[in-house]
Amino acid sequence: MSEELQESAATGGDSREYLTFTLGSEEYGIDILNVQKIRGYDAVTKIANSPAFIKGVINMRGIIVPIIDMRIKFNLGDVEYNQFTVVIILNISGRVIGMVVDGVSDVIAVKDELVRPAPEFGAVLDTEYINGLATIDERMVIMVDIEKLMSSGDMGLVDHYAAGAAG
Amino acid sequence: MSIDMSQFYQVFFEETAEHLANMENLLLNIDIGNPDLEELNAIFRAAHSIKGGAGTFGFTDMAEVTHVLETLLDRLRKQELAPTDEMIDAFLKAGDVLKMQLAAHQDEGDVDEVQVVEVCELLDRLASGEASAEVVASTPDETTSAVEPAVSGHRWLITFRPDETFSADAEALEALFTDLAAMGTLERLSDGSDGCHRLALTGELGAEAIADTFAFVCEPEQVSITPDDGLAPATTAAEADDDAFGVFDGAPGSEHIGEDEQGFGFFDDAPGSERLAEQAHDQEDDGFGLFGGSPGMEQVAEVAEQERAEQAQGYGFFDGAAGTPAAADSPAAPAAAGGSKPPASRTPARAVPGGGGSSGGNGNKKPAAAAAESSIRVSVEKVDQLINLVGELVITHAMLAQSAEVLDPVTNERIFNGLSNLERNSRDLQQAVMSIRMMPISFVFSRFPRVVRDTAANLKKKVELKLIGEDTELDKGLIEKLADPLNHLVRNSIDHGIESPEQRRAAGKPEKGEIILRASHQGGNIVIEISDDGAGLNREKLLAKAAERGIPMAENPSDKEVWQLIFAAGFSTAEKVTDISGRGVGMDVVRRNIEEMNGRVEIESEPGRGTRILIRLPLTLAILDGMSVRVGDEIFIAPLTAILESIQPQTEQLKTVSGKGRVVHVRGEYLPLVVLHEVFHIDARCTRPEEGIVVILESNEGKAALMVDELVAQHQVVIKSLESNYRKIEGVSGATIMGDGRVALILDIDALVRLSQKGA
Numbered sequence: 001m002s003e004e005l006q007e008s009a010a011t012g013g014d015s016r017e018y019l020t021f022t023l024g025s026e027e028y029g030i031d032i033l034n035v036q037k038i039r040g041y042d043a044v045t046k047i048a049n050s051p052a053f054i055k056g057v058i059n060m061r062g063i064i065v066p067i068i069d070m071r072i073k074f075n076l077g078d079v080e081y082n083q084f085t086v087v088i089i090l091n092i093s094g095r096v097i098g099m100v101v102d103g104v105s106d107v108i109a110v111k112d113e114l115v116r117p118a119p120e121f122g123a124v125l126d127t128e129y130i131n132g133l134a135t136i137d138e139r140m141v142i143m144v145d146i147e148k149l150m151s152s153g154d155m156g157l158v159d160h161y162a163a164g165a166a167g
Numbered sequence: 168m169s170i171d172m173s174q175f176y177q178v179f180f181e182e183t184a185e186h187l188a189n190m191e192n193l194l195l196n197i198d199i200g201n202p203d204l205e206e207l208n209a210i211f212r213a214a215h216s217i218k219g220g221a222g223t224f225g226f227t228d229m230a231e232v233t234h235v236l237e238t239l240l241d242r243l244r245k246q247e248l249a250p251t252d253e254m255i256d257a258f259l260k261a262g263d264v265l266k267m268q269l270a271a272h273q274d275e276g277d278v279d280e281v282q283v284v285e286v287c288e289l290l291d292r293l294a295s296g297e298a299s300a301e302v303v304a305s306t307p308d309e310t311t312s313a314v315e316p317a318v319s320g321h322r323w324l325i326t327f328r329p330d331e332t333f334s335a336d337a338e339a340l341e342a343l344f345t346d347l348a349a350m351g352t353l354e355r356l357s358d359g360s361d362g363c364h365r366l367a368l369t370g371e372l373g374a375e376a377i378a379d380t381f382a383f384v385c386e387p388e389q390v391s392i393t394p395d396d397g398l399a400p401a402t403t404a405a406e407a408d409d410d411a412f413g414v415f416d417g418a419p420g421s422e423h424i425g426e427d428e429q430g431f432g433f434f435d436d437a438p439g440s441e442r443l444a445e446q447a448h449d450q451e452d453d454g455f456g457l458f459g460g461s462p463g464m465e466q467v468a469e470v471a472e473q474e475r476a477e478q479a480q481g482y483g484f485f486d487g488a489a490g491t492p493a494a495a496d497s498p499a500a501p502a503a504a505g506g507s508k509p510p511a512s513r514t515p516a517r518a519v520p521g522g523g524g525s526s527g528g529n530g531n532k533k534p535a536a537a538a539a540e541s542s543i544r545v546s547v548e549k550v551d552q553l554i555n556l557v558g559e560l561v562i563t564h565a566m567l568a569q570s571a572e573v574l575d576p577v578t579n580e581r582i583f584n585g586l587s588n589l590e591r592n593s594r595d596l597q598q599a600v601m602s603i604r605m606m607p608i609s610f611v612f613s614r615f616p617r618v619v620r621d622t623a624a625n626l627k628k629k630v631e632l633k634l635i636g637e638d639t640e641l642d643k644g645l646i647e648k649l650a651d652p653l654n655h656l657v658r659n660s661i662d663h664g665i666e667s668p669e670q671r672r673a674a675g676k677p678e679k680g681e682i683i684l685r686a687s688h689q690g691g692n693i694v695i696e697i698s699d700d701g702a703g704l705n706r707e708k709l710l711a712k713a714a715e716r717g718i719p720m721a722e723n724p725s726d727k728e729v730w731q732l733i734f735a736a737g738f739s740t741a742e743k744v745t746d747i748s749g750r751g752v753g754m755d756v757v758r759r760n761i762e763e764m765n766g767r768v769e770i771e772s773e774p775g776r777g778t779r780i781l782i783r784l785p786l787t788l789a790i791l792d793g794m795s796v797r798v799g800d801e802i803f804i805a806p807l808t809a810i811l812e813s814i815q816p817q818t819e820q821l822k823t824v825s826g827k828g829r830v831v832h833v834r835g836e837y838l839p840l841v842v843l844h845e846v847f848h849i850d851a852r853c854t855r856p857e858e859g860i861v862v863i864l865e866s867n868e869g870k871a872a873l874m875v876d877e878l879v880a881q882h883q884v885v886i887k888s889l890e891s892n893y894r895k896i897e898g899v900s901g902a903t904i905m906g907d908g909r910v911a912l913i914l915d916i917d918a919l920v921r922l923s924q925k926g927a
Contacts (some may be wrong), residue, residue, distance in 0.1 A: 045910040047802060047896055048847030057893065059904045062559045066893040096892045157893060 014112045020141055021088065021101040024076040027139055028101075029108070030096075030146040034090050038104055041067075041085035050155060058098065065089065066157065067098040076102070079101075092150045097157060099150075108141075110134050115143050176272075179220045181544070183229075183269055186213040187262055188613065191643045194258050195616045199250055207244040210258070214240055216266065228278070229268045235287045239294040248293075257289045259617065268303035325365070325391070408837045418496040448915040467668050523603055546746055547643065550603050558885040558904070564593050565906030601790065604644070608686045608695070611650050615657055615684060622661045629668050629679040640688040641693045641786055645764055649695070649784075652757040656697045657682065658779055664701030674775065676700065692808070704730055704772040718922070730770035734758040762867060762917070765791070765806065765900075774913040783808075790905075793884050795911065796862065796875040799849045804884055804903060804913040805873070811863040811877060818857050831861055838863065838872045843914075846898060852876050868920040886913065898922050 018029035035087050044067050052061030053073035057064050067087060087098045115132035129149040134141045150157055190213040193206050217383050218233035236258065242248045264286045348362070477802050568586050576583055612634050623630040665671075665680035672678055685696040709732050718727070718735060734754050766784035785791065785808065793804035820832045829840040840861065842849035853859035853876050861872040876926040886902035889896060889912075900915035 043909065044373060045902075045912065046849070047893075047912070048849070050896070057889070057902060057910045059908055059910045062555050062562075062887070062893060062904065063903045064887045064889055064904075064910055 013163060015109045016112065017107055017109050018141070018143065019088070020105045020118060020136075021086075022103045022105060023070055023074060023101055027105065027141045028144045029110070029134065029141045030088075030090075032107060034146050034149075036089040036091045036096065038082065039087050039089060039098075041081050041087050041100060055100065056154070060089065060096070060098075063096055065096045065098050067100060068155065068157070069100040071100065081142055089148065090146060092147050095152055095157075108136055110136070110141075110143075118142070175226060176827065177720050178544070179224050179690070180269060180273055183217050183220060183265075186217050186267070187266055189213050191259065191262050191617055192613055194255055194262070195253060195620065197250065199255070202243070202250050203246060207250075211237065211240045211244050225269070226272055228283070229265055232261060232268065232283060232287060235290045235294070239290050242294055245275065257293055259288065260291060273586050275401065281426060289878060306599070308420060323386055325367070326717070367769055375421060386813075403764050445498060497689065511588065547604075550600070553600050553603070554885075557600045558591070560593045561597055561885075562906060562908060564589050564906055566908055567726075569907065599652075602640075605640040605786075606643050606646050607637060607640045608641060608646065608649075608693075609634075611653060612637050612644050612684055612686070614650070615653070615781050618654060618657055619661065619682060622658050623665075627667065628661060628665050630665055631681050633677050633683045635685040636687045639688060639693060639786065641686075645784055647695075648760060648764055648784075652760045652782070653684075653695070653697070653755070654755050657684070658703065659697040660697060660778065660780075664699035664703075666702050670702075675700075688786075689783075693784050695782040695784070696779060697782075698777060700777040703774040703776055703778050704733070704770070705774065709733070726772070730772055733770070734768070758867075765808065767808075767867070791884050791886050793913065794862070794881050794901075795879040795905075796843075796860075796873075797877050797879050798843045799851045801847075801849055802879060802909070802911045803843070803875075804863070804882070806900075806916065807881065809864045809916045811865055811870070813860055813862045815859075816856050816861050816872075821856055829856075831856070833863060836870065838870050839920070839923065840872050840874060841919055842874045843919075844874075845877075846919060846922050864920075866916045866918050866920045868917055868924070871916075871920045871923075872915075873914075873919070884911075884913070 017032040019032045019035050020027055020029045022028070028094050044058050046056040047054060047066075053069050055067040055069050057098050059065075066083040069079060071077075084103075085100060086102075086104050087100050088104065090097045090099055115134045118127050118130045118133050129152065131145050135142055149150055149155065190210050193210045193213070196204055197203070198208075214233050214236050218230050219228035221227070221233060239248075239254065243250055245256070246256075260282075264283050267276060267282070268278055271278045282286075299480055307552055321731060342709055343415075425627065498523060564586070568590070571579070571582055615711070616632055617633070619630050619632040660682050661680075665682070666674065666676075668678040680699060680701055682697070682699045685698070687694050687696075706726065706729050707728050710720065710724075713732050713735075716735075718732065720732075734757070758768055761782055761784070762783055766782055769781040770778065770784070771781070772778040791804070792807040792809055794810055795802050795804050797803075814833065814835075816831055822830050822832060822837065824830055828844075830837040831840050840856060842856070843849070844854070851859075853874075856874050859874050860877050860878055861874050862878070864871050864873055884905075886901045887903055889899065889902050895913070897920045899912045900918075901913045902910050905911050
């Protein structure tokens with residue numbers, strides 16, 4: 001499904017739609033085509049001997065989905081789980097992954113030329129996973145290459161980096 | 168006509184594999200002395216279907232091999248040649264070559280051209296063994312004989328000069344004419360007063376079939392059969408067949424497909440007559456003809472054009488009249504009548520040479536059609552999706568039932584009744600859906616007669632194979648994974664188990680060894696047994712070998728422990744390495760494969776009496792019988808097959824070894840204690856073993872005691888993969904969804920025991 005959408009989006013013009021979310025004080029944007037849905041945080045089943053930012057797995061309509069907490073991954077202070085905690089369910093090349101963030105802000109259309117390359121600087125994310133920066137209503141949004149980030153070795157979500165990239 | 172054929176390749180591959188397996192099976196069962204004509208025909212049909220498919224899809228190499236194969240088979244089934252062992256071997260080899268070619272087309276291997284040529288030459292030599300002129304059209308050049316009768320709706324001119332005795336016998340003559348009339352429309356052009364009967368027969372039969380009819384009453388020289396002028400000479404068709412092989416737009420290609428036993432009817436066309444094509448487009452609502460082909464003949468192309476224009480919204484995408492345009496002039500009544508289902512009219516025509524008449528042809532078609540109707544080909548993914556959805560339904564029901572528990576059963580009787588109905592129905596549904604994945608084990612077993620035959624011949628041993636319980640059903644996924652381990656075990660039994668005929672005679676046993684493959688259900692398991700009446704395992708030799716390789720053994724090991732040695736990697740007691748076994752790889756692979764399927768292997772052996780290997784497998788990969796256990800807030804599932812018993816240990820049963828490794832003393836055995844909350848780093852409610860429960864488990868690392876907080880319940884759980892969205896977790900084999908919708912992890916007992924040993 002996401003492939004079809006991607007195709008139509010690619011032919012539709014130079015502008016892409018992004019879902020923006022906040023992590024700490026920074027605002028991030030990810031390609032909306034990678035987003036399957038947004039849901040609240042439920043009880044998870046913990047996975048033994050996994051890093052702290054991997055909260056566990058949940059059942060989403062019969063599929064076992066791992067949940068990672070980006071706030072823990074990037075050390076963004078206190079982590080609370082309440083009725084406002086948001087999980088973005090991502091579909092990264094067929095793999096379904098849930099990502100806990102501080103909040104979901106908006107869906108914005110950004111023209112490709114407005115995304116400028118990011119300088120080497122100290123965002124919580126490695127610049128390797130950043131596509132660029134865009135300014136929306138005076139706010140800076142960091143455009144994340146979510147596919148690359150999630151299939152990277154740091155996240156430990158897949159057995160091999162190559163497997164994630166290929167799959 | 169350009170169409171992407173690749174989408175049909177998979178179907179072809181699957182079907183061809185089935186046909187090959189079928190062929191092999193039949194070949195192995197054939198009784199050389201007294202071959203069953205029906206079986207020979209079945210083999211021929213299988214070969215023919217492969218040839219047709221291969222030709223259509225452009226796999227000319229396969230078509231060539233099957234073609235040679237067919238030539239010999241054709242002569243066999245016409246009883247011109249008697250089958251010999253050599254032929255059967257040649258057929259089996261040809262089958263192997265085809266398998267190799269098939270694999271190569273699926274990008275899974277290379278073709279050994281030398282072997283291909285060898286087999287073809289062998290078959291050719293066998294086929295040309297004794298040429299016989301008995302049947303008019305059976306020239307060694309098989310192309311003509313196969314294709315000659317292919318044009319349907321032919322009008323044949325028959326000149327028959329019976330000898331005097333026969334012509335005097337009016338009754339016999341009448342009977343002959345009745346026979347002919349049964350084959351088509353018979354016109355008597357002259358009454359035979361001059362000693363010569365001139366007849367015209369119009370029908371879908373070939374010259375051969377007609378000649379066959381005459382063969383019963385007279386010498387072939389007395390009959391001459393010629394196609395009526397205005398009809399295409401048979402040779403034209405034959406040439407077309409040769410030239411256009413392989414590419415999809417050829418009449419012959421589609422013709423073969425038309426005969427496809429599966430009877431999909433995708434590739435129907437009307438190679439016979441233009442009349443047929445007209446019919447087809449008149450009846451385009453029937454829409455069978457998806458792929459015809461036009462061999463480039465103008466008239467036909469015109470018709471096809473016209474058709475395409477007319478049936479823009481019809482089903483028949485590629486109807487074409489592939490036949491010889493000349494045939495259009497013929498009345499062609501029987502063939503045209505079959506316009507909506509050309510394959511039916513084609514098959515009898517092709518099958519006639521062997522069947523000895525039209526009834527034979529019909530007989531061939533019927534079982535195939537019935538088989539096509541009674542089964543459908545569905546991708547495993549679709550079935551898995553169904554299984555998933557049904558699993559969800561069961562979970563949803565459990566959630567509903569949980570919510571309904573707070574209601575008053577008296578006032579809400581109807582809800583409770585509804586819920587219990589729902590439960591029953593969804594359980595039935597689940598079972599029904601699971602049964603879709605079940606296949607009889609004969610799918611694996613059927614290859615073994617061949618394996619045994621070849622291996623035994625190779626080793627110059629005499630072995631008989633008995634198959635028992637071939638109908639036992641198990642999950643398709645298991646069947647596929649079972650093939651390799653079983654293959655290994657059977658070959659091992661022949662190589663190491665069964666002795667040479669001399670040794671057997673010396674030991675007072677019959678020269679012919681026996682291997683039994685038996686499958687049966689036992690409880691929720693399937694048990695597969697491979698037993699031989701050979702020499703059995705040699706305890707001393709195994710122990711010596713273990714010592715040599717430095718494998719630690721207990722002081723006085725039980726037989727069972729000794730037998731398990733053969734599963735150690737690199738372990739082989741064979742004095743010499745043969746190409747069949749003895750390299751020491753294999754048995755450890757067998758065990759690993761079986762364990763991957765949540766199964767286990769047991770060995771029983773008695774010196775001089777034989778060895779019995781038992782494989783225990785769960786019925787399906789998708790469902791597991793499990794015990795849910797609680798540790799802290801987490802629920803885990805332990806596979807029931809691994810659980811021996813559960814106990815609440817007393818303090819005196821717990822011992823420590825060198826201060827840290829803890830063991831539990833149960834029934835005289837000291838079992839290592841695996842503390843789940845320590846292995847998984849969970850905050851447990853019970854930290855001391857005597858507060859919790861220990862579950863005694865049987866693992867491949869030996870028995871172990873797993874400590875948990877409490878036992879919850881016994882469930883049947885649907886196994887879900889963690890790896891599809893995450894990665895493998897050590898100590899966990901999968902996950903499942905519990906009645907409340909939460910995820911529970913399924914424990915991998917062997918890995919847990921290993922993990923715990925590593926930690927200790």
